[in-house]
Amino acid sequence: MIQVVNLQKTYPGTRGVLARGEVRALRGVTLDIRRGAALALIGESGCGKTTLGRIVTGLEAYTGGEVLIDGANIAGMTARDRRAQFRKVQLIPQDPYAALNPTRTIAAALFDPLRLLARRGGKDGAWIERRAVELLRLVGLDASETLYKYPHQLSGGQRQRVVIARALTVEPEALVADEAVSMIDVSLRLGVLNLLSQLRRDLHISVIFITHDVAAARYVAQDGQTAVIYRGEIVEMGPTDDLIQRPVHPYTQSLLSAVPVLHGLEQAGPDRFIPRPTEQGESNDSSSCLFADRCPFADDRCKAAHPDPEPWAGAPDDRLVACFKPKERKVVAVPLSGRASNQ
Numbered sequence: 214m215i216q217v218v219n220l221q222k223t224y225p226g227t228r229g230v231l232a233r234g235e236v237r238a239l240r241g242v243t244l245d246i247r248r249g250a251a252l253a254l255i256g257e258s259g260c261g262k263t264t265l266g267r268i269v270t271g272l273e274a275y276t277g278g279e280v281l282i283d284g285a286n287i288a289g290m291t292a293r294d295r296r297a298q299f300r301k302v303q304l305i306p307q308d309p310y311a312a313l314n315p316t317r318t319i320a321a322a323l324f325d326p327l328r329l330l331a332r333r334g335g336k337d338g339a340w341i342e343r344r345a346v347e348l349l350r351l352v353g354l355d356a357s358e359t360l361y362k363y364p365h366q367l368s369g370g371q372r373q374r375v376v377i378a379r380a381l382t383v384e385p386e387a388l389v390a391d392e393a394v395s396m397i398d399v400s401l402r403l404g405v406l407n408l409l410s411q412l413r414r415d416l417h418i419s420v421i422f423i424t425h426d427v428a429a430a431r432y433v434a435q436d437g438q439t440a441v442i443y444r445g446e447i448v449e450m451g452p453t454d455d456l457i458q459r460p461v462h463p464y465t466q467s468l469l470s471a472v473p474v475l476h477g478l479e480q481a482g483p484d485r486f487i488p489r490p491t492e493q494g495e496s497n498d499s500s501s502c503l504f505a506d507r508c509p510f511a512d513d514r515c516k517a518a519h520p521d522p523e524p525w526a527g528a529p530d531d532r533l534v535a536c537f538k539p540k541e542r543k544v545v546a547v548p549l550s551g552r553a554s555n556q
């Protein structure tokens with residue numbers, strides 16, 4: 214359904230007191246997600262997850278590589294065709310409150326996109342109202358209780374359901390949920406995660422689930438794939454359960470270990486992962502492994518050549534690992550029942 218091939222995104226640098234060099238947010242990402250499938254994207258802050266989500270929903274331009282939706286390459290399309298293709302992929306943002314206009318009722322939020330569709334399809338006002346009620350029911354809300362309310366009169370979970378209902382107005386084939394439950398009260402998260410799974414099942418919608426939370430990734434993409442991103446590259450990808458239980462790339466292992474990599478706050482030690490250097494200090498050199506300066510297993514080869522994702526022979530299923538020293542290592546894993554599934 215969505216394919217990205219060698220996708221690259223470079224943000225230009227800025228000048229002035231806070232001058233910053235250009236940022237390579239994505240450095241050649243290749244992914245393929247089928248209709249109805251789930252893909253979780255995990256990785257630390259700033260690794261490029263949102264950038265990828267915004268590119269595949271058409272909200273951000275890319276600077277290299279290819280994006281195909283339903284097999285059609287976006288490049289070379291007229292603006293109108295491109296819009297039509299990207300309409301099939303809808304973004305569910307992190308903050309449902311910011312996504313809804315506080316001065317307009319839920320009805321108004323849903324009627325606007327429906328009105329456009331009605332005009333195109335020659336439908337009347339009654340259809341718009343019926344469809345809004347139907348969509349609210351689909352996301353688990355009772356229209357009589359929500360339709361004429363304002364966003365502040367709903368709970369965080371209800372608001373995120375409204376945002377999902379609005380995304381569904383255009384009958385998308387895929388949803389990109391970017392940290393879509395992180396701002397919702399913990400007690401309501403599981404309901405929204407379940408809703409995403411239900412929409413996959415019932416409407417055959419693909420879900421790209423972007424998160425820091427491994428437990429949530431596992432919950433949503435249990436029967437799908439998980440890709441681990443580090444500094445704009447996929448360093449490991451495979452079937453979710455297998456990847457979480459048997460991570461092979463040292464970065465995935467650090468991400469899943471009980472010792473979180475806290476952006477330079479963790480203690481470095483012989484058996485610990487080395488903190489992430491500041492951005493200025495980072496090697497931007499793609500002729501080495503980007504994780505080499507933090508990896509306890511790095512040797513000269515890791516500093517002299519760049520590993521590309523390759524099938525790893527140790528896994529029965531398709532696992533891709535970008536590492537010269539792939540190895541299953543014992544990790545003190547985070548509890549797999551995690552926050553999300555405890556609710």
Ligand SMILES: Nc1ncnc2c1ncn2[C@@H]1O[C@H](COP(=O)(O)OP(=O)(O)OP(=O)(O)O)[C@@H](O)[C@H]1O
Nearest residue numbers: 224225236237238257258259260261262263264265
């Ligand atoms: N509009 C922009 N202009 C310049 N740089 C940007 C822009 N958007 C993102 N970046 C940079 O691109 C990199 C990737 O950002 P992105 O938002 O995709 O990360 P992320 O993985 O979503 O992080 P988080 O988990 O914190 O949401 C970061 O270094 C970020 O500072």
Ligand SMILES: [Mg+2]
Nearest residue numbers: 262263264391
């Ligand atoms: Mg983000």
